[in-house]
Amino acid sequence: MEPKFCMSCGHELETRDIGGTPRRACPECSFVYWGNYSIGVGALVLREDKVLLVRRAQDPGKGYWTNPGGYAEQLEQLHDTVRREVLEECGVDAVVRNVVAIRDLPRSIHNLYVAFSMDYAGGEPVPDMDEVDAAGFxxxxxxxxxNVAPFTRWLVDVALNGRNEGLALDAEPLVKLDGHGLFRC
Structure with missing residues (x-):
């Protein structure tokens, strides 16, 4: 569903050609509706050659074992999101090591999913009994x-058999860019 009114000023939107693509845009201000997107994150937490998995208690995926994860909040950096999700879903503290995989899934809500390799820092897996009903390594x-979800099977292969170290958080970038989450080789 496309928006009918401007999210900035409330004026009725019109369809205009912007860069060769018809887009909903406001004739009164600079607002352009670029599309509907979501960003998901997933954790690949390793401990003693075992991977942390949780069993989904809700749809989508109810009954499947998956890696912990969830969706980014509007003002949250992704490396903070994945750490929060692991802690919320199963009480495990883990620290981001690097980005090891990305899934791009175009659909009505275009989903980008970023998988992080994480180092186990503490805590025993205890399901939150809301989103997940079981957890363990x-x-x-x-x-x-x-009953491991197919995408999770692929991610576990990436975690255990990846060909390189992935992209690591650049904690000391050459140029300071406040508010940016920067990852590099």
């Missing part, structure tokens, strides 16, 4: 007998 062999 599992080996690849143990996962063969579990």
């Amino acid at each position: 599992f080996s690849f062999e143990e996962m063969k007998e579990m």
Whole structure:
């Protein structure tokens, strides 16, 4: 569903050609509706060659084992989001090491999913009993007998058999860019 009114000034939007694409735009101010997007994050937390998984208690994915994750809040950096989600879903504290995978899923709400490799920092997996009803660290062999979501199986392969270290958080960038989450090789 496309918006009918400007989210900045409330004026009725019109359709205009912007850069060769018809877009909803405001004739009164500079607002342009660029589309509907969501950003998800996922954690690949390793401890003793086992990966942290949670079992989804709600749809989508109810009953499937997945890596912990969720959606970014508007004013939250992604490396903070993934850390928060792991703690909320199963009580495990983990620290971001690097970005190891990205999934791009265009649909009515275009979803970008960023997977982070994380170092286990503490806590035992305890499900929140809201979003997830079970949690634990599992080996690849143990996962063969579990109802692991297909995308999570792919991510676990990335975590255990990745070909490089991925993109790491640049804590000391050459140029300070306040508010930016910067990752680099």
